[in-house]
Amino acid sequence: MPALTLKKFSLYIFIFVLMCAGLFLLIPSFKRDKGKFVYFKPRDKQTTCSCNVIKDNKHIDKSKSISKPFTKDVIFEKEIIKLNKKRVGADDRRLVELIRDYYLVAPSNLPYRLNSPGALDNSRGQAPFIDSRLHYKEKGFYVESGAYDGESLSNTLMFERMRNWDGILIEPNPAAFAKLMKKNRRSYAVNACLSTEPYPSKKMITDDFLQARTFPQKSSKKRKTNKKSFLVQCFPLYSILLALNYTTIDYLSLDVEGDERGVLETIPWDKVNIDIMSVEYDKWPGGSRLLCKYMNNKGYECLVTMSGKFISDVILKKKSARKRGLRNAASNNRHKNGSISAINK
Template identity: 45%
Template sequence: MRVRFPQTAYILGAIVVCVLVYFFYSHNTHKANVVLSADKYIPDRSAPQGYFSGERKSAVQQQNFAPIVVPSKRNSSFDYKAAMKEMNDAQVPMDDPRLIQIIRDYYIDPPSLEPYTLENPGRLEYSNGQTPFVDSRLNYIEGGFYVEAGALNGEKGSNTLFFEKVRRWNGLLVEADPDNYEVLKTKHRKAFSINACLSTKKYPNMVTFNKGFNRGRIYNNKEAEEWVKREKNLPLNTIQVQCFPLYSVLLALGQTTVDFFSLDIEGDEMHVLETIPFDKLNIKMMTVEFVHGVNGEETLRSFVESKGYDSLLKVQRWDGGVNDIIFRKKGLIH
């Protein structure tokens, strides 16, 4: 026999359910806001490495942190450019102590301690989708370290600003174009920065660089010359820029673990990757632009996978402005 309930009973039941849902949501939201406030949040250091925390996931506001300090000893009377030219000519190895010291003392700029001056200060995510994907695959870790090569002006399309503002990561911004770098410095990023390019060789070298805002690139071979000719509305505007191997710059910072490496340098990505001693650097995740290199997507993918990585995702934007592959180290545990 079917039991019939009065209509009022259904209404009362619905109200009770709504009230329970509201209190459950309010309790969890309040808990997250209290625990994860910018001033009071303390990471759970007792949790095992790789521990997934829903609270950490919901930390989506800017947090304050003190960037790491790397002592340098700059001597104003030392002609470091002449010394650098000698090392370029000698093609010194990536781990040459003199090279490491000069990079640390004369080329790397320290993180800013001033407040951000961003065009969009209220935003937390500035990338084209790469950042939230990497964040989730790294289990929302705090206090990591990033490298962004092709950092542009430090804000537009940045794949790393979220990690700095929200996850309190230290990092390194690499930008070769001095015009872009000048603007980058005004943003007051809480990261080390260097106005140089990543070398496509396993030694430092001075190269010709064609400026072009987000289309600037090394211009020292036939491949690059043809690429610049094909690019619409891109005039020839060359300067001389110092390049360093990525490994050398990281040694100068005493940093051999990189949680996230963003590589977008308009065509020389493969050449830079070939210089990296993956047995000496622990790079956990990478996003690499693939569209401008002559080697092609599959060659790039195969090379990185041969170094012990899985290809997780290909990111492309409808207008062709983004063409990245995201890689993660095999067997990665955080």
């Protein structure tokens, strides 16, 4: 009898050990770190993402999931290479889900770590001007492309701190993005560039565009000496917005050193609603005048051109429905009569 009991006890111990071993193997490669989920690559797999995975936040409605999540067997770098080669559309479900699960970094819930915490505005006048044109709106949504370190010359930090806005910061330079992450901004962030085509792609970028934006008075010879290049994943702006479930933007800040027109061309204006934007014009062919003409055809009016040290932006606002109606009527009259007839307001 005692021998039988000992056998049973040994069997139970053996089963318990097996269960523990199985549990250990089944645990996914996630660990909880200060309230954030961080993805870690297994040693034997070439998975390079180490980022915060967005879970159960108020902005991304998981009930409207665009596609099924990737299984753990799929290495997302290989998946994005496939999507790049296929040149999938900006609204491709696999692309949107991949951006959402592997590229977007969630807002920080830690205290700000700013170099100048007392500064009310870090822009060169864009933010206060836009704030007044939006009637000091609270809880809006912004997109800042060319966010650099999230503080220096930031056009959106004021809205985040003073108006409780949400938003997303887009910065392709890995070194600048690392600085940005240390600021603990209350916005989403993505280390990527905006595509100038309506599909994802990888692009070789040199950091002279970053120096040109941050240190415009440095000589071109000095910039060439310090020039570095890096391969960056680019996404259409519309894809990023779909990943966030946001298609209405209160303010878009676009500073991409010459790629502004290409980025604007990818936006489906019938699906995305942008109220006001600042667009850098110094590398736009024809300058601010032709930029305003181009955006006028998109339904925007130029409010002001800002130029000076560290600034060369045009501020544009979406025309009201009434103004757009008057413009369409004038266009019809021009087509019929060869000239614009007077329109009573």
